[in-house]
Amino acid sequence: MTVTATSVDRSDRPAPVRAARSRGARLRRLVPAAAAALSGVLLYVSFPPRTLWWLALPAFAVLGLVLRGRSWKAGLGLGYLFGLGFLLPLLVWTGVEVGSVPWLALSAVEALFVALVGAGIAAVSRLPAWPLWAAAVWTAGEAARARVPFGGFPWGKIAFGQADGVFLPLAAVGGTPVLGFAVVLCGLGLGEAARLLLRRRRPDPVPVRRGAAVAALLSVAVPVVAAVAARPLVSDAAEDGTATVAVIQGNVPRLGLDFNSQRRAVLDYHARETERLAAEIKAGRTPRPDFVLWPENSSDVDPFAYPDAAYVIGEAARSVGVPISVGSVVERDGRLYNEQILWDPHKGPVQTYDKRRIQPFGEYLPLRSLVGAVNSDWTSMVHQDFSAGRKPGVFTVGHTRIGLTTCYEAAFDGVVRDTVTHGAQMISVPSNNATFDRSEMTYQQLAMSRVRAVEHSRTVTVPVTSGVSAIILPDGTITQKTGMFVADHLVQKVPLRSSLTPATRLGALPELALVLVAAGGLGWAVGAGVRRRRGTEEEQA
Template sequence: MPLRCLLALVGGLVLAAAFEPIGWAWLMPPAIAALVLSVRGLGPRRAWLPSLLFGLTFTYAVMVWMRSVGTDAWIGMCGVEAAFFVPLGLGLSWSLRLRAWPVWTALWWVGIETLRSGFPFSGMPFGRLAYATAGTPWAEALPYVGMVGTGFLVALTGTTLAWVLVTVRSHPRAAVAVVAALAVVTLLPALAPFRVTQQGSTTVAAVQGDVPGTGLDVPSVHREVTANHVDLTRDLAEAVAAGEQPPVDFVVWPENSTAVDPFTDPGIHAGIVAASDAVDVPIIVGGVSTDPLDDTQVLNQGIVYEPGLGSGDRYTKRHPVPYGEYIPFRGSSLIPSTYGKLRMVPRDMVRGTSLEPLRVAGVRVADAICFDVAYDDGIAGQVARGAQLVTVQTSNAMFSRTSQLDQQFEISRLRALETGRWVVVAAINGISGIVSPDGEVVASVPRRQQGVLVETVGLSTTLTPAVRIGLWPGRLALVFLLVHTIVVVLAYRRRRRGDRPVDVRSERGGTR
């Protein structure tokens, strides 16, 4: 058992190294294989331990950036995420007794991955296998099978590697055949990449205004942040007028480019209107506004400002961050809202529900705000409803000195592949960029710098198979987990009944 636990601990660290900032994606299969081998041969009562140890080292390493919020937040959140590896260990133990166990163990991985990406509250999707596939052959599967399907292919590669290591001595030909078949399945999307039909184009500007001072605390310098974006947009207008930049059709500002309600703060409102009038095109402003139905709550929105008209369409963030943007069970004794940095969340942020794309300069735009990009429902849902382009507005300034920025930007790249759309990322102080539908970064602004990106990007209404199937791969993975668990429990109960001693007297009709 000690060697199994050591293998699991190392395997978790190896898997974390597949993600940014190291980004060695090829480490994912051996890491998954290490987990499977550490559990193989153990019953459910013991299999949970190496699986939990794997989860602990993986989650604490891959999301070490959470320490920027606080060490207590990092310990608590990653502890919850690691707990999901306990049922994973049970599922692996059950699956390893079946034929074709590489398939069933891979399904258990993506099923648990899907579960932890949505529960509790809105879950934590960072660390999904698909999010480390940028620049690999696996990524070419994204437009066909989406994030869940691509994660399954990666997991299957790892579980098959474990099977090969177990069987290669006794069945070398079978091992070679299985590896060859898996290689074909993995490389097939790369040999036949999904083609997106471009239908027109638009010229977009993404503004990164930066955060003065340490760059970590937007609220304390929010007026300077807004002023930076106003000034850069005015500079863009002057550059266009001088012929130094091509005319743009609309501008994207990041999340928290105004950290106060732009409709109730006259100074902020005037600055936004002045910038929009100067550039004479719409601006998608990232702003926090008061909920019109309840002034004790706020909305995190992408707001379209039209020159000469004011605000137009809005997108509301679908996945506010628990304990960062709202406090679950506020007022209860579970975690007091006055504890530590929770005092910085005086009002709860309300979850958005609409999947209707924004209308900006004649273009239908799928918007996402910060962590929204890590969830499968928002962007794909808007693209399915006619969005021709994707924008990501983000303010992860608190993490600007960590790998969180790199991990999130990689997800934005992968969303371009998944949806077949150009993706325009506007970050408050990094990383902003413009990504083509094949995942290539055509322009970017590094962290902690000011910059304006101007690019002509393609528009499309082509729906990838991944967008068409939507959330069903994840749902089916969860159904598999439930059905397999029920089957195992029922089989266990039947065995227990079969093991009970028979009362001979009752079988003979009692005593005389």
């Protein structure tokens, strides 16, 4: 008897059964997409103001499992969903006061970088020790996002979510790129280890190569061991003595963008809080500081153009008896500058620093005509573009050298590092977050300053118009902070330091090395893919 193979005819199955199976197949195809988006949301939840830093690890574990073995095209789409899940909730503060369009547009554009990273991770996921190459690809994506377009937007770097985490000491080793790389590597390693373990526990176990198991375990263990080994780099010892610093938070009359129309009131509020500090000093309740730090935009009335503003600042400085660093908006030669002015109680303005990294769409408008066609209110709010300064800001007050990075600049590695390599013994990050109401933005920015403190082993002060203002020790610990939308001041003796961490010495070199690792992995993956296709074509021929 001859038996012939025939295809199974499923057309006789009931229509409801076929429909149910079809729906099930479609739902199964949606699982990777849903997992990618939800793991992005999980990554967002790991960021401040929450202290759930460890959630970044399962977020990347799931992302790695979703992307492993897929085509670069699938990685592109899944990476984009992961990026949207992460960035849409993280950046929602950008829509406060100006509407949802800028928030959605920014999130959509920034998620494109994560999409490219997803394609890259999918490509290298077939390589030996693939979590290493994949983590380097993520770092390369962050490096690109921090530079383009319009000077880049580093907000949401993985390192900035790790201010409370065990990996934080790695910031002193290689800055935010090394810290972020370690977190991503550990998360991807956890996912790979879980995948290999599940293969062993299946009813029909699949053999696991020893090399793959070792690589997965090392991906988890090495970042943790490295973070522990880096602990001695974190110190708050006063190498150059101490300085007593006062941080003033004067508050603003009303929330939102319209605080700019009340510039004189904001100046008066900060002068009033400084005079309250002076009264406490006179009464012996508070020690006299060596200097006072006001926030960004604490005097948007140009004291060089308006004598009444100069008088108010001068009176505040004389009342407290020490220099004040004042955040102002000044005009020179028809150009606007976001400027910090060191105001001596006897000599008046003696040093200045012009903000170098100005904020696109906030302090200047790229594509002004296009933006105006979309939203004319925006062009009226930013009616004149600010100009960028050119020199790092370091104020010298007595024996103390204070590095200045104004607000948005704290997100950029090189800008903060410049102040330290130019001699800063401590760092101040004067900021104005009143525009963003009570959103998470101020906590995200405060976490950046904590990471910078460890990265460069410097005390960091954060004077903010409306809060949260803070004093941060070189080990990243917040010793004092204010509430939001209250007038307050902080006074503390802080350590001054002059030694340089490896991160400060190396600058961008660790990031460059990781980008080269990513390029090598992608090149290897592309070459292997070409060879596989050629082998398949030869077999078919």
